[in-house]
Amino acid sequence: MARIIGAITTSHIPAIANAMANKQEDSPYWKPFFDGYPPVRKWLNEKKPDVIVLFYNDHGLEFFIDKKPTFAIGVADQYHNSDEGWGIATIPPVTGESELSWHIANSLVDDGFDMTICQEMKVDHGLTVPLSLMWPGNDYGHVKVIPVCINCEQYPMPQPKRCYALGQAIGKAIESYDEDLTVAVFGTGGMSHQLDGEAAGTLNREFDLEYMDKLVTNPEELTRYSNLDLVKKGGAQTVELNMWIAMRGTLRGKVTQLHRNYHAPISNTGAGLLLLEHEMPEKS
Amino acid sequence: MSEYDSEQPIPGTYLFNGHMAKKGYGLNKMCFSFNEQSARDEFNQDPDAYCVKFGLTERQIKAIRERNIIALLKEGGSIYYVAKFAGLLKLNMQDIGAIQSGQSLDAFNAMLKKRGSGEG
Numbered sequence: 548m549a550r551i552i553g554a555i556t557t558s559h560i561p562a563i564a565n566a567m568a569n570k571q572e573d574s575p576y577w578k579p580f581f582d583g584y585p586p587v588r589k590w591l592n593e594k595k596p597d598v599i600v601l602f603y604n605d606h607g608l609e610f611f612i613d614k615k616p617t618f619a620i621g622v623a624d625q626y627h628n629s630d631e632g633w634g635i636a637t638i639p640p641v642t643g644e645s646e647l648s649w650h651i652a653n654s655l656v657d658d659g660f661d662m663t664i665c666q667e668m669k670v671d672h673g674l675t676v677p678l679s680l681m682w683p684g685n686d687y688g689h690v691k692v693i694p695v696c697i698n699c700e701q702y703p704m705p706q707p708k709r710c711y712a713l714g715q716a717i718g719k720a721i722e723s724y725d726e727d728l729t730v731a732v733f734g735t736g737g738m739s740h741q742l743d744g745e746a747a748g749t750l751n752r753e754f755d756l757e758y759m760d761k762l763v764t765n766p767e768e769l770t771r772y773s774n775l776d777l778v779k780k781g782g783a784q785t786v787e788l789n790m791w792i793a794m795r796g797t798l799r800g801k802v803t804q805l806h807r808n809y810h811a812p813i814s815n816t817g818a819g820l821l822l823l824e825h826e827m828p829e830k831s
Numbered sequence: 832m833s834e835y836d837s838e839q840p841i842p843g844t845y846l847f848n849g850h851m852a853k854k855g856y857g858l859n860k861m862c863f864s865f866n867e868q869s870a871r872d873e874f875n876q877d878p879d880a881y882c883v884k885f886g887l888t889e890r891q892i893k894a895i896r897e898r899n900i901i902a903l904l905k906e907g908g909s910i911y912y913v914a915k916f917a918g919l920l921k922l923n924m925q926d927i928g929a930i931q932s933g934q935s936l937d938a939f940n941a942m943l944k945k946r947g948s949g950e951g
Binding site: 562606607608611612613629630631632633634700701702703741742743744745746747748749750751752753774775778779782783784810811812814815817 | 833835842843844845848849852856860863867868871901909910913915917918923931933947
């Protein structure tokens with residue numbers, strides 16, 4: 548059976564890709580952010596998950612508002628990045644896991660999550676920046692990635708409790724897969740930030756830190772937030788925490804925090820990093 | 832008030848709902864095209880003509896011409912696509928944050944730093 552061995556939250560903002568391209572990791576501005584990553588990279592290099600299920604939001608590369616899926620899942624063997632319009636370098640192709648992707652898609656729709664199923668899907672910084680961060684030098688070719696895309700742009704967007712339930716359904720789907728694969732789940736984006744409007748620059752450190760605490764110990768409480776609550780607490784794009792709560796839904800039993808870092812601001816955002824493990828099901 | 836109303840429930844925040852998505856469709860479609868270098872080049876050669884090609888309203892064209900980010904949001908722009916327009920102008924998120932919140936870049940960055948450290 549396939550098993551989830553752990554989960555990670557990380558920022559995915561484009562400025563990170565630029566900082567890496569310009570070798571600014573040790574600059575005073577970036578160091579407190581990048582210093583958080585070595586323990587997470589070490590865990591990935593030791594545990595060597597076969598598959599990453601990666602929750603992200605597309606920011607207008609693959610999806611336009613002509614047809615905007617609420618939830619989409621990639622089922623391809625490979626995904627490509629492309630020019631997003633403002634100059635971050637494109638990265639090499641990302642390897643997919645088509646068979647497990649289809650299994651998850653089948654299971655999700657049977658469970659009432661009516662996914663948009665994508666055989667071609669350009670992946671933007673929401674997916675690529677976390678991979679570049681975890682495997683410096685874009686050395687991620689060995690790992691297979693299943694993209695799960697959540698609408699964080701256009702209302703109506705799925706509420707936190709629905710995203711959490713989606714995560715639970717994905718966890719169940721993975722456990723019911725026969726092949727012996729190890730899976731790590733990434734929840735990307737966040738935390739508090741607002742890019743648009745006169746209130747641009749909204750950021751809430753206290754809220755972010757509390758959210759990280761509760762994500763580990765009491766995620767159900769976080770599912771009581773509405774999207775509008777998140778916007779009021781942390782700014783318009785704080786709804787990206789829906790990828791975090793979806794990730795948390797895939798975990799079961801007691802969850803242990805192995806590593807944590809928080810730094811703000813990075814660009815306009817609060818950047819939170821968590822490495823989590825959970826009570827894995829017995830190997831069958 | 833909810834996020835679905837035409838009236839916006841949170842001051843200084845433009846929630847991109849159905850009203851906005853309909854109003855800003857052409858504008859956002861134009862900015863979505865800026866993913867392609869050829870589109871950026873075509874826009875730069877004759878911005879007004881490029882706006883007309885996507886059926887932008889007079890108010891939207893004026894906001895593009897004046898690089899008025901707030902006006903673009905009010906006219907239905909989604910920040911995801913407006914950000915591509917900002918990128919074409921070589922402006923980053925702090926630049927447009929400062930413009931929108933009506934302060935200098937230094938003041939905007941100082942505000943972020945203060946909030947990020949929990950002091951404000």
